Amino acid sequence: MFDGKFFPYRDETLCCEGVSLEKLAGEYGTPLYVTSRNSLVSQYKAFEEAFSDLDHFTCYSVKANFNIHVIRTLAAEGCGCDVNSGGELYRALQAGVSAEKIIMAGVGKTEADIEYALRTGILMLKAESLSELRLINRIAVRSGLRARVGVRVNPNVTAETHPYITTGDSKEKFGIDEADLGEVFSLLKGMESLELTAIDMHIGSQIFDPEFYQAAAEKLLEVLTAARSAGFSIRYFDIGGGFPVTYEPQKPAPSIGHFASVLVPLLEKTGTTIIFEPGRFIAANSTVLLTRVVYRKRNHAGKEFVIVDAGMTELIRPALYQSHHEIVAVGQHGSTMVADVVGPVCESGDFFAKGRSIDAVGEGELLAVLSSGAYSSVMASNYNGRPRPAEVMVDGDRAILIRKRETYEQLVQNEMF
Numbered sequence: 566m567f568d569g570k571f572f573p574y575r576d577e578t579l580c581c582e583g584v585s586l587e588k589l590a591g592e593y594g595t596p597l598y599v600t601s602r603n604s605l606v607s608q609y610k611a612f613e614e615a616f617s618d619l620d621h622f623t624c625y626s627v628k629a630n631f632n633i634h635v636i637r638t639l640a641a642e643g644c645g646c647d648v649n650s651g652g653e654l655y656r657a658l659q660a661g662v663s664a665e666k667i668i669m670a671g672v673g674k675t676e677a678d679i680e681y682a683l684r685t686g687i688l689m690l691k692a693e694s695l696s697e698l699r700l701i702n703r704i705a706v707r708s709g710l711r712a713r714v715g716v717r718v719n720p721n722v723t724a725e726t727h728p729y730i731t732t733g734d735s736k737e738k739f740g741i742d743e744a745d746l747g748e749v750f751s752l753l754k755g756m757e758s759l760e761l762t763a764i765d766m767h768i769g770s771q772i773f774d775p776e777f778y779q780a781a782a783e784k785l786l787e788v789l790t791a792a793r794s795a796g797f798s799i800r801y802f803d804i805g806g807g808f809p810v811t812y813e814p815q816k817p818a819p820s821i822g823h824f825a826s827v828l829v830p831l832l833e834k835t836g837t838t839i840i841f842e843p844g845r846f847i848a849a850n851s852t853v854l855l856t857r858v859v860y861r862k863r864n865h866a867g868k869e870f871v872i873v874d875a876g877m878t879e880l881i882r883p884a885l886y887q888s889h890h891e892i893v894a895v896g897q898h899g900s901t902m903v904a905d906v907v908g909p910v911c912e913s914g915d916f917f918a919k920g921r922s923i924d925a926v927g928e929g930e931l932l933a934v935l936s937s938g939a940y941s942s943v944m945a946s947n948y949n950g951r952p953r954p955a956e957v958m959v960d961g962d963r964a965i966l967i968r969k970r971e972t973y974e975q976l977v978q979n980e981m982f
């Protein structure tokens with residue numbers, strides 16, 4: 566849940582912890598992502614607390630928010646990292662995470678990604694096809710390295726969520742079918758440079774019902790038994806990420822404790838260390854996207870538009886998944902209006918809200934788009950020639966710039982004049 570504890574109103578102005586968002590917008594400009602450090606830490610701790618009875622290792626899925634300071638904040642609490650590419654691995658290492666606390670997923674890892682991962686000595690690569698296993702083996706043999714691998718299983722469970730973020734059913738590209746696992750095990754038997762260390766799944770994101778994890782984990786338990794019978798000593802059972810957060814107060818996510826109460830009894834049976842890969846659960850509600858109202862206009866159909874200086878280039882989730890983000894005025898208002906909150910990008914899909922009742926803000930005022938900590942800045946683009954925004958992290962009364970705003974020069978720096 567977006568937490569008033571980390572984003573309170575003080576003197577009628579929205580703050581991040583002890584710092585006024587009005588002040589930050591004045592200092593760093595808008596659009597601006599503002600992250601509460603203590604919100605990140607508190608979500609991580611809540612996750613750890615919920616699963617404290619279980620032998621487990623939590624790897625924050627950095628794709629949700631890969632700012633080096635965000636990764637570093639979590640790593641300092643003991644968290645590992647789940648990365649999806651060489652670029653994310655590089656970020657995690659730059660943040661100071663040790664290689665043996667990093668795991669790598671990805672349905673299309675390239676030779677370069679795999680080589681880089683093996684060279685750095687990460688905890689494991691999670692393979693998603695027979696071809697990938699063969700490639701990892703070739704690289705390991707020629708480099709004289711041993712590769713720890715997990716096998717990502719596609720358990721064919723359709724988690725109820727947005728179709729673009731369900732990943733565990735057989736219509737999707739992810740993982741290896743259960744039917745192919747016999748072949749995987751015999752292949753692995755002949756590959757001395759590979760060590761099968763984990764059985765893995767990730768069935769989707771923003772999953773509200775633990776029943777889907779339960780169904781998929783039960784299938785994975787069968788895979789675990791088969792792997793053991795085939796002579797592999799499996800150390801990790803990785804159930805991925807996907808734990809939900811509340812974006813809309815009317816649709817509250819079940820607590821993480823609820824997921825733990827359903828899953829721990831099942832996962833305890835594995836006799837392994839359980840790996841979790843939460844991304845959104847940790848990062849989503851830690852950040853607001855601050856944006857300034859550029860214009861207001863009302864058309865002859867009676868439609869009210871609030872045109873702001875952020876758009877789909879900074880938060881694409883409403884355009885891509887029709888997702889809901891709460892929007893509040895930074896200065897407290899007594900009155901509301903119904904409006905479309907739209908960005909400056911020349912796409913009709915460039916909106917944050919349609920026909921939404923919001924504070925009756927005027928031109929020049931600030932709005933905060935809430936729950937913009939996961940899959941927001943990381944999915945930002947330069948479309949329409951828009952420099953990506955600055956990012957600030959607040960810890961108590963202190964704010965630090967954790968990413969500079971891009972400049973026009975940076976927009977063209979890789980082009981050949």
Ligand code: LLP
Binds near residue numbers: 769
């Ligand atoms: N592990 C793997 C292998 C993943 O692919 C993902 C997310 C996660 C962990 C973390 O999932 P989380 O705990 O954050 O749900 N852009 C979409 C979400 C895409 C998720 C991709 N994979 C959105 O904005 O909703």
